[in-house]
Amino acid sequence: MAQTAIISKRALENLDRTVYTPKQSQLKARTLFGSYKVPAGTKTYTYRTLTERGAARVLANRGTDIPLVDADMKETSQGIITFALAANYSVQEIQEAQLAGINLDATQGQAISRGMADFEDRLVFTGNPDSNIPGLTNLSTAQNYAFPKSVVGDDPKVILNELKEAREKITQLNGYEDVTPVLALPAGAYDALDVPYNDYQPTTLIELLKNRQWFSQIVKVNELQKADNGKKDMGLIFDNSAETAQILDAEPITRQQTEYRNLTYTIPYSEQCGGLIVRAPQAIVQLKGI
Structure with a gap:
């Protein structure tokens, strides 16, 4: 009999100490x-x-x-909501994690931070109708610009002129002549800008936009996919100065008192936020049909 028969398969296995997680989209509201x-x-x-x-x-x-x-003095109010997420594990799971050298608090803490941040990001861009908090995509007092057709596959020269017209809805307002707004796009529209402007120069449309400095930032925002009534993509052009809009924060993510019941620990985390307060909705342009 071969000597290798007395060696277990586990002994010949190499365990990678790194725990890999799937890539996630970058959240943009706080940036x-x-x-x-x-x-x-x-x-x-x-x-x-x-x-x-x-x-x-x-x-x-x-x-x-x-x-x-x-x-004229006008008062506008916006509510602040509390949202929460909790970690939960049993005594047995804690013991098993200790034997395996796994820090349950750190592992679940990362998931909680991401889950809370996801909610916060959606609150800024799409709001929360149940709490009567509007987001950028459903702000009824914002300006609108309708694209005749989707920018995907459209003529780059036409797209450039349309973005210029949409931008001017802000820059031609009194007091906004020197504003350089942000251009936020869903993935499809953002990628549609990465095409040569014409057959005679290799410069892409997005490079041309950056060179002209029409926008302070051109960013891809996943929340804008199907943001127009849940059916069509939407883009945004907006001034992001503090006078125009800020995120309303009452309490950051806070660990609450641990609950223990039936040999199980539950650790709740909560946050208080009012989404985005938009004091100058005229400096927000929703790009429909993009």
Whole structure:
């Protein structure tokens, strides 16, 4: 009998110490918008917008018809919600993990962080209708630009002119002449920009856009896929300054008290956030039919 018969298959196995995880999409909300912080427990955030109007005119000698200025103060409120996710494992699972040298807190902690961040990202872009919190894609007061046809496969020159027209919906507003907005696109539309502008130069359309500095950033946002009523893709052009929009934060991800029942531990984590507060919706353009 061969000597190898006394050696187990396990002894001949090499276990890779690295634990591999599938790649996940990059979340964009926090990279595009700043934060506006309010105390934990706040239920509603209210801001005021002042609109002033007044035009001087020539006054005749002893004239009494002096024009007056007018100012309107408008209050707008947005709710803040609490969302949560929990880790859960039994005493036996803890013992097995210790024997295997696995840190359950770290492993499940990563999953919780990602799950909470996913919810937060969706809250910014698509909102939460159940909580009456709008997102960028369903903000009723935003501007709209309709593409006659999808940019996928369209003439690069036509796409360039359409993006210019859509951008001008912001840059031609009073006070926004010097703004360089962000262009956010779903994957298909973003990849459609990576084509030569014409047959005579190798420069791609996206390179041309960057060279012209029409946009401060051109980013791919997965939440924009089928964001138009759940059927069609949508793009966005927006000013991301603090005056226009910020993420409303009341409490960061916080570990709550551990619950123990029936030999099982449950560790809840919660966050309080109001999504995106948009103070200047005229500086947001939804790109329909893209």
